[in-house]
Amino acid sequence: MTRVALFGATGFIGAACAAALAAAGHEVLPRPARRLAVDGEALTGVPERAYRPHLPGLAAELDGVGAVVNAAGVAVSAARLSPELVGGNAAWPRLLADACERAGVPRLVHVSTAAVQGRVDRLDESLRYAPVNPYARSKTLGEQLLRDAAAAGRVAVTLYRPPSVHGSGRRMTTAFAAFCRRWPLVTCGDGGQPVPVALIGNVGAAVAAILAADGAPLVVSHPYEGHTVRSLYETFAPGRPLHPLPARAVRGLLRAAEPTGQWLPPLSAACRRAELLLFGQGQERGWLDARGFRLPLGQPAWDEVAATRGRSHYR
Numbered sequence: 515m516t517r518v519a520l521f522g523a524t525g526f527i528g529a530a531c532a533a534a535l536a537a538a539g540h541e542v543l544p545r546p547a548r549r550l551a552v553d554g555e556a557l558t559g560v561p562e563r564a565y566r567p568h569l570p571g572l573a574a575e576l577d578g579v580g581a582v583v584n585a586a587g588v589a590v591s592a593a594r595l596s597p598e599l600v601g602g603n604a605a606w607p608r609l610l611a612d613a614c615e616r617a618g619v620p621r622l623v624h625v626s627t628a629a630v631q632g633r634v635d636r637l638d639e640s641l642r643y644a645p646v647n648p649y650a651r652s653k654t655l656g657e658q659l660l661r662d663a664a665a666a667g668r669v670a671v672t673l674y675r676p677p678s679v680h681g682s683g684r685r686m687t688t689a690f691a692a693f694c695r696r697w698p699l700v701t702c703g704d705g706g707q708p709v710p711v712a713l714i715g716n717v718g719a720a721v722a723a724i725l726a727a728d729g730a731p732l733v734v735s736h737p738y739e740g741h742t743v744r745s746l747y748e749t750f751a752p753g754r755p756l757h758p759l760p761a762r763a764v765r766g767l768l769r770a771a772e773p774t775g776q777w778l779p780p781l782s783a784a785c786r787r788a789e790l791l792l793f794g795q796g797q798e799r800g801w802l803d804a805r806g807f808r809l810p811l812g813q814p815a816w817d818e819v820a821a822t823r824g825r826s827h828y829r
């Protein structure tokens with residue numbers, strides 16, 4: 515049993531982490547994240563300058579803690595670049611790593627995102643970055659600042675990367691379910707393309723599995739949950755037909771939207787979501803797979819999540 519300080523426990527992923535960590539026998543200490551507003555440039559060189567006043571108080575809060583899990587951040591994929599976005603997704607996790615070092619906390623698990631790899635062909639556990647919007651760029655900067663803290667030997671850091679996370683009553687999930695019921699279900703190819711998506715209960719379990727290991731690598735991907743474009747549509751809108759679209763024309767349209775998406779993050783986020791459903795994205799087997807980790811929730815849980823409309827379990 516470890517005393518685990520959990521930041522972001524009031525959020526969607528944090529609540530699932532709290533449940534999974536408590537079920538694994540840990541003492542979970544929910545802690546509020548600091549709200550930082552930081553210009554990205556302030557984080558180059560000596561990042562500590564951007565958050566120094568918060569460090570002593572935060573380190574004091576971590577006294578006697580055996581591990582820290584950070585599920586706090588600004589989880590808005592359509593966000594514009596702002597000091598709050600950079601503060602929440604980059605400066606805050608680095609502040610936390612420095613506070614861990616000062617308090618002598620040996621481990622930090624940080625909830626990052628698969629979006630840091632953007633549209634690479636296959637997601638993996640490398641530091642190959644290709645963020646496509648300000649949200650993903652802020653999360654990438656957070657990973658890089660934590661990578662630097664880990665390289666300085668300050669604290670053993672794990673950057674855990676879940677893809678889009680679904681859960682009962684979650685707005686993204688109910689919106690996707692409504693989309694699947696109302697609109698023609700389109701895809702490029704035969705629909706057999708893999709899609710990286712996750713169930714909230716599996717995300718909590720993955721975080722607990724990372725902490726259960728004596729050590730974990732710097733980057734850990736959420737395991738592939740087995741969905742293809744077709745199976746995901748079938749889960750949320752059983753029996754509806756799939757309409758194939760010409761891949762070349764679709765790629766041309768998405769490319770044409772890119773320049774506008776650069777200054778209109780909601781468009782870029784919508785295009786990225788569409789791109790994932792139209793083309794899918796593969797994934798390498800990762801560290802959790804190699805350790806024999808089994809996702810606790812499978813298709814019946816997906817069916818249950820898809821069947822609930824607007825009911826909230828987590829917020």
Ligand SMILES: NC(=O)c1ccc[n+]([C@@H]2O[C@H](COP(=O)([O-])OP(=O)(O)OC[C@H]3O[C@@H](n4cnc5c(N)ncnc54)[C@H](OP(=O)(O)O)[C@@H]3O)[C@@H](O)[C@H]2O)c1
Nearest residue numbers: 522524525526527546547585586587589602626627678679
């Ligand atoms: N939801 C997804 O599909 C998904 C997918 C991949 C990765 N992620 C990542 O997972 C993390 C949690 O996402 P979530 O969906 O659970 O979000 P959420 O429900 O909005 O919860 C985030 C929590 O972060 C804290 N927070 C809010 N604003 C903050 C700010 N400006 N700076 C620092 N902390 C702030 C709050 O906790 P307190 O009030 O307790 O401090 C809040 O409850 C995010 O970093 C996100 O990038 C999410």
